[in-house]
Amino acid sequence: MQRSLRNTIDSSTIVTVCRKGGVYEDISSEDLVPGDVIEIPRYGCIMQCDAVLVTGNCIVNESMLTADLSFSAYNNVHTSVLGESVPVTKTPLPNPKLSGHEDIYFNVKAHSRHVLFCGTHVIQTRYYGNQKARAVVVRTGFTTAKGELVRSILYPKPVDFQFNRHTYYYIGILAAIAGIGFIYTITLMVQRGDEDSDIAHRTLDLITIAVPPALPAALSVGIIFAQSRLKRHAIYCISPRSINVSGSINAVCFDKTGTLTEDGLDMHSVIPVEDQKYVIGVF
Secondary structure (H helix, E strand, O other), X not given: OHHHHHHHHOOOOEEEEEOOOOOEEEEEHHHOOOOOEEEOOOOOEEOOOEEEEEEOEEEEEOHXXXXXXXXXXXXXXXXXXXXXXXXXXXXXXXXXXXXXXXXXXXXXXXXXHHEEOOOOEEEEEEOOOOOOOEEEEEEOHHHOHHHHXXXXXXXXXXXXXXXXXXXXXXXXXXXXXXXXXXXXXXXXHHHHOOOHHHHHHHHHHHHHHHOOOOHHHHHHHHHHHHHHHHHHOOOOOOOOOHHHHHOOOOOOOOOOOOOOOOOOOOOOOOOOEEOOEEOOOOO
């Protein structure tokens, strides 16, 4: 699943970069580094990095960032951008010397209206005379807005579910009972004068019976089995620990991501519900 996700998000294109002496050179977007000055094509492109616009204006579709925020909020990842369902106009970054504020430093959050974010679609550029629309690369790879989303998917933060906490409590209670039995058994067998090997065998066997060592393995096997059943129905889960929690869900709510953020909305099918079950095959 991680390999499939990586193939879905992996993309590269040819980017025009301004080199020393004002010479423009076409390179792969994978070779971009912060500080490169790139040219934004007149008829638009898909941004492969986060870049701040320095000359020209750009009309950008940032609907992709809305979906990023929805997923990032679920994984407690805070991003500093907000996608809109309508085209957004990006203006060049103002010169601090001309504005009289030379002590102001560039910040992605404060100057987001001048930043072209990775994954967004540049619809059109506007420039005056021979001055092309150019931008300076500020972030690449996992440090971009899109990269933070991908990183949160591939490496999600651990979530402390109540089910897992109760599992630890259960094992702790069993361990306490095993400890009491361990002390009682040793005391009783020593008083009877049993051999040391028999005492060790009986007491350790008691701990094994009270706290089953196969319990974590049984829980893992149950999760793997549930994941394989979901996979047969083309349902993929990137966080297997969430499967146990999903079994107690009574209602599911969907937000507007992927619907109102698109240019149009089409009705594909309607699945009726009878006796609290979906009627598959009725469209």
